[in-house]
Amino acid sequence: MSIMQSLIEIQQKLLPDLLVVMKKRYLILRQVMLSDMIGRRTLAASLEITERVLRAETDFLKSQGLLQIEAGGMRITEEGKKLLDEMEPLYQQMFGLSDLEERIRTRYGLKQVVIVPGDSETSRHTKRELGLAGCAVLRKHMEKDDVVAITGGTTLAQMANQLTTQTPLKGNWFVPARGGLGESMDYQANTLASTMAKRTGAQYRLLHVPDHLGEEAYTTLMQEPNVREIVDVIRSARIVVHGIGDAMVMARRRRLDATFIEALQAEGAHAEAFGYYFDRTGTVVHRMPTIGLRLEDIMATEVVIAIAGGSSKGEAIAAIMQFGHDDVLVTDEAAALEIAALLDREAAISTT
Structure with missing residues (x-):
């Protein structure tokens, strides 16, 4: 078992809520990237979460420089795309x-x-x-x-x-x-x-x-x-x-x-x-x-x-x-x- 797999298993046992948050934010970034530009209401519906929860998450992702929010909707930044690429193999392992x-x-x-x-x-x-x-x-x-x-x-x-x-x-x-x-x-x-x-x-x-x-x-x-x-x-x-x-x-x-x-x-x-x-x-x-x-x-x-x-x-x-x-x-x-x-x-x- 690799060190990464061991860390994931430990995290699943000690910090399961953190994995839930990571998955949610990963999926938000991925949906925005696939959409090029998307509004909050449409994004909330596609992810089946409330607009209130989504607003809090997208505000956080914006503060990290991963999302750009404009009047017409939101789009992913280059930094966000890079993070998604890096997370892809980790996501596959984390969520089975x-x-x-x-x-x-x-x-x-x-x-x-x-x-x-x-x-x-x-x-x-x-x-x-x-x-x-x-x-x-x-x-x-x-x-x-x-x-x-x-x-x-x-x-x-x-x-x-x-x-x-x-x-x-x-x-x-x-x-x-x-x-x-x-x-x-x-x-x-x-x-x-x-x-x-x-x-x-x-x-x-x-x-x-x-x-x-x-x-x-x-x-x-x-x-x-x-x-x-x-x-x-x-x-x-x-x-x-x-x-x-x-x-x-x-x-x-x-x-x-x-x-x-x-x-x-x-x-x-x-x-x-x-x-x-x-x-x-x-x-x-x-x-x-x-x-x-x-x-x-x-x-x-x-x-x-x-x-x-x-x-x-x-x-x-x-x-x-x-x-x-x-x-x-x-x-x-x-x-x-x-x-x-x-x-x-x-x-x-x-x-x-």
């Missing part, structure tokens, strides 16, 4: 996120787990940070001339809109993992692939076909040379970045009929990823004819990165991790705590 990352990584046999503080379901700032963490992971794994396949969704959109690289990726390709969902263009895989390519100087290919196809339509489209060509590129991807959804939510978004949704429920569908539905054990219970990545392609892909968060996603994320073909999970504190609760229940059942 490092231990939680390791516990989830070990349980599901992952190469890496990254947990950002907060709940992306209730905080747009946490969702933004989840996207930033996904960008960092992708940059770490990308190599020259890689093909990267991307699914759609709001979290992946956050990632796409923040992805940057120091040098243009002229030989790299971004491609959609599948066709569109028929929802907002902002969140479709085609849009996100083109956004990522444009922001990094890479190239991209698009797949202009529906996501949900009947068997006859699927067979017909796969015989088209242009479609076949882009599908071959997609299935050659070395890296896949995907989101994770609740099975019933995703079925409704795809406008599947009530009878089909009832059948999914009867099959125990609990989570959805890359067009497949999984039960709690990570077993595929339904696959849709979809032009793009197939399950066998995912299983053969060198690097598979899952990005999903929010307290309601914990069980769905756990189900996909049970499938066992992801390498990296990027999630938030709320989802990770739900996953930890599931692991606790697993352990309790195994000992009875």
